[in-house]
Amino acid sequence: ICVSLLLAKMSFTDDENIVTQDISSDGKAELAGRVKVDIKNDPNAPLEKSKFIVMLKLTGAGFSKARPGLDLVMVLDISPSMLGEDKFGKMKIAAKFVIKKLSPIDRLSIVTFDDDAERLFRLSVVTKExxxxxEDQVQALVVRCCTNIIAGLETGVKVLNERSVTTRRVAAIMLMSDGYHNRAGDPSKFVVKNYPVYTFGFGADHNPKVLNAIACNSLGGTFSEVRDPDNLSLAFSQCVAGPLTVVAEDLTLTITQDESTIKEVSAGNYTKPEDIEDGSVTILFGDLYDKEIRNITVTLCLPEITSERRSNVLNIQYTYRVGGKLFPADPLSVLINRTKKYVKRVIYELMIEEKRYWITQMITIAIVAAEDNNLEVAKKKLNEAQTLIDKVDFPNPLTEMLKVEVQQLLTLLKTEQTYKARGRSFALSSETSHNRQRYATRGDTGVRLYSTPRMDKYLKEAKLFVENPNNPLPTADENEKEELAADPLGPIAGALSYHIWTAIRSLMAIDDIINKSH
Structure with missing residues (x-):
């Protein structure tokens, strides 16, 4: 309580001013196409009352030469337990990697916590100087007593909440701890509504339940399990690659039934069963990274009809922001043919997504069973998931990685001791990653589920950086220049695709009206 009162008296409105780059005056043209929407479904359905599934695939499309600047707060544990296995030294190298990746449009603040929390730097523009x-401040860090995660979180959130400059900024918190909170309060109940909090469980003695809960209680955060201290730089590299490539902010999707009834919407933990209201569901995704994907499956009940006709079964609307400017995309509809001579068609992408969904559900059930010390039920459920993967007719990278993940979980569930010592962290990290459909490091399995091209690039860079931290490292802006040189049309590809498809859909709608009139 004393810490909270002291923090409340402090002001963090001293963030360094920064000139934000405005998007073009033709705002709508600049904003269009940041999110690509693909719709997968059977084009036909029978006349009888039937179940019908629609899959929506939302992809962060293209990169931009004018990305929003990142306001990042690194919250670092400096408790005495950090001395073991040279964790303190490894943390410093990982923090330096992040510092070197930031550019002059980004700002950084570093917060440390032990018995209390301290803001080492105000939110400052990242220049060469x-x-x-x-880097010097990080290198000079020394360990102190205790582990007050709440104090670190409160300070990090306060730094972001009290910023004076928020236009064209995205914000994130990276929190790393290797131990258990041992001060008053329960950090697992700490809720951060406006920013993602990416947590990292470092070494063998961290508290995975608390760190995972903190991530889940934030907007889009993930929990990464980093058992081997040598892998912290790799985990940090994967995390920072996301906020540095945000292409759409506040992504919101609304789906509404039409000549159908919505029975279920699956979008990880972005939705809940009670979210279906009056035949409509609105899903808040937060920020979307370049090439990051969100899959949504919608289960509909189609009513019985007496004659063949075209039927509009679902309406789709989505909006997002770029630099504070709202872009409402043109609405979409799912039109199908209700026919007497219906032959079910296998939609490959939909089949794979259904498999992914059921496998991740089985993983969740297995984790619940393991937490109840019922390892036999947990292993049985994972074996069922393994069988489901083996039955996939068309092996693909997604199912192959799921197979590796399930096998690793089975290994970590051999005994109750193994699960508590190693399996719990891996399992919780896996569950949250699937629920968010966002990459998180888990162990050293090489599972790359939900990773993006920039993450893959940063992983290679981080491996070289760990070998020699003095080697030069390209900033995020320099990475963008490389990507632009390799793909000059990249920044306009999304907008171009959006407008082409909008024109095609308009022509299809006109054609549909003409056919109905005849």
Whole structure:
């Protein structure tokens, strides 16, 4: 309580001013196509009352030469347990990797916590000069007593909440801890509504339940399990690659039934059963990274009809922001043919997504059973998941990685001791990653589920950086220049595709009206 009162008296409105780059005056043209929507479904359905599934695939499309700047707060554990296995030294290297990746449009603040929390730097613009100051400050860190995760979180959130400059900014918190909270309060109940909190369980003695809960209680955060201290830089690299490639902010999807009834919507933990109201569901995804994907499956009940006709079964609307400017995309509809001579068609992408959904559900059930010390039920459920994967007729990278993940979970569930010592962290990280459909590091299995091209690039860079932290490292802006040189049309590809498909859909709608009139 004393810490909270002291923090409340402090002001963090001293964030360094930064000139934000405005998007073009032709705002709508600049904003269009940041999110690509693909719809997968059977084009036909019978006249009888029937179940019908629609899959929506939302992809962060293209990159931009004018990305929003990142306001990042690194919250670092400096408790005495960090001395073991040279974890303190490994943390410093990982923090330096993040510092070196940031560019002059980004700002950084570093918060440390032990018995209390301390903001080492105000939210400052990352220049070549300030990078050196950040690195020197990190290098000078020393361990202190206790582990007050709540104090670290409160301070990190306060830094972001009290910013003076928020236009064209995305924000994130990276929190790393290797131990258990041992001060008053329960950090697992700490809720961060406006920003993602990416948590990292470092070493063998962290508290996975608490760190996972903190991530889940934030907007889009994930929990990464980093058992081997040598892998912390790799985990940090994967995390920072996301906020540095945000293409759409506040992504919101609304789906509404039409000549159908929505029975279920599956979108990870972005939705709940009670979210279906009056035949409509609105899903809040937060930020979307370049090439990051959100899959949504909608289960409909089609009513019985007496004659063949075209039927509009679902309406889709989505909006997002770029630099504070709202882009309402043109609405979409799912039109199908209700026919007497119906032959079910196998939709490959839909089949794979259904498999992924059921496998992740089985993983969740297995985790619940393991937490209840019922390892036999947990292993049985994972074996069922393994069987489901083996039955996939068309092996693909997704199912192959799911197979590796399930096998690793089975290994970590051999005994209750193994699960508590190693399996719980891996399992919770896996569950949250699937629920978010966002990459999170888990162990050293090489499972790359939900990773993006920039994450893959940063992984290679981080491996080289760990070998020699003094080697030069390209900033995020330099990475963008490389991507632009390799794909000059990249920044306009999304908008171009959006407008082409909008025109095609308009022509199809006109054709549909003409056919109905005849």
């Amino acid at each position: 300030s990078q050196k100051k950040f």
